[in-house]
Amino acid sequence: MNKAEMKEAILEAKFEKGLKWSDIAKAAGLSAEYTCSACLGMNHLEKQNAEAVAEVLGLGNEISTELQRFPHKIWSQAIPTDPVIYRWYEMVGVYGETIKELINEKFGDGIMSAIDFTMNIDKQEDPKGDRVLVTISGKFLPYKSW
CATH class of the missing domain: 1.10.260.40 (lambda repressor-like DNA-binding domains)
Incomplete structure (x- = not known):
């Protein structure tokens, strides 16, 4: 299997x-x-x-x-076609550099870990249409000089 x-x-x-x-x-x-x-x-x-x-x-x-078993994390499509996944791809495309800039401005030169990471997905009721509430928390990992 x-x-x-x-x-x-x-x-x-x-x-x-x-x-x-x-x-x-x-x-x-x-x-x-x-x-x-x-x-x-x-x-x-x-x-x-x-x-x-x-x-x-x-x-x-x-x-x-x-x-x-430990996984091999492989994506089979360069651009996802499922609408939900594609919208996340689109969000990163539009806001990815903004996220990077703001992380670097607040923390310094480094990245947010996707290993030391948590995510919660909730439903937020709203009279104008329910909202998807995603909370992502990742440890900041500074780049080091050597």
């Missing part, structure tokens, strides 16, 4: 059981965002968390084992 096969098996079991990512995450003892990312093949889970995910989905040891 590979990460792509694991992802398909997990998505199918999730659909068949009528589970939400929050249900699966609760079983794993992790956030919905991180659990989902691991189930989609972009992160890994420790053995206990992987076994809990496989169990709640009614899947076997093969899924648990694959969830524990």
Whole structure:
């Protein structure tokens, strides 16, 4: 089994059981965002968390084992075509340099970690139309001179 096969098996079991990512995450003892990312093949889970995910989905040891493997983070498309993902691509294209400039101005020369990182996705009700609220927090990593 590979990460792509694991992802398909997990998505199918999730659909068949009528589970939400929050249900699966609760079983794993992790956030919905991180659990989902691991189930989609972009992160890994420790053995206990992987076994809990496989169990709640009614899947076997093969899924648990694959969830524990370290991923190769590969994007298959240069420009994403899914509208939700494309809008994020567009936001980075339009605001990426602004984000970089403001991070550098406030912190110095460096980057925001995507490894020491958290993300929360929430629904914010609004009478003019509900809003997607995304909170991203990453550790600042300064560049060093040597």
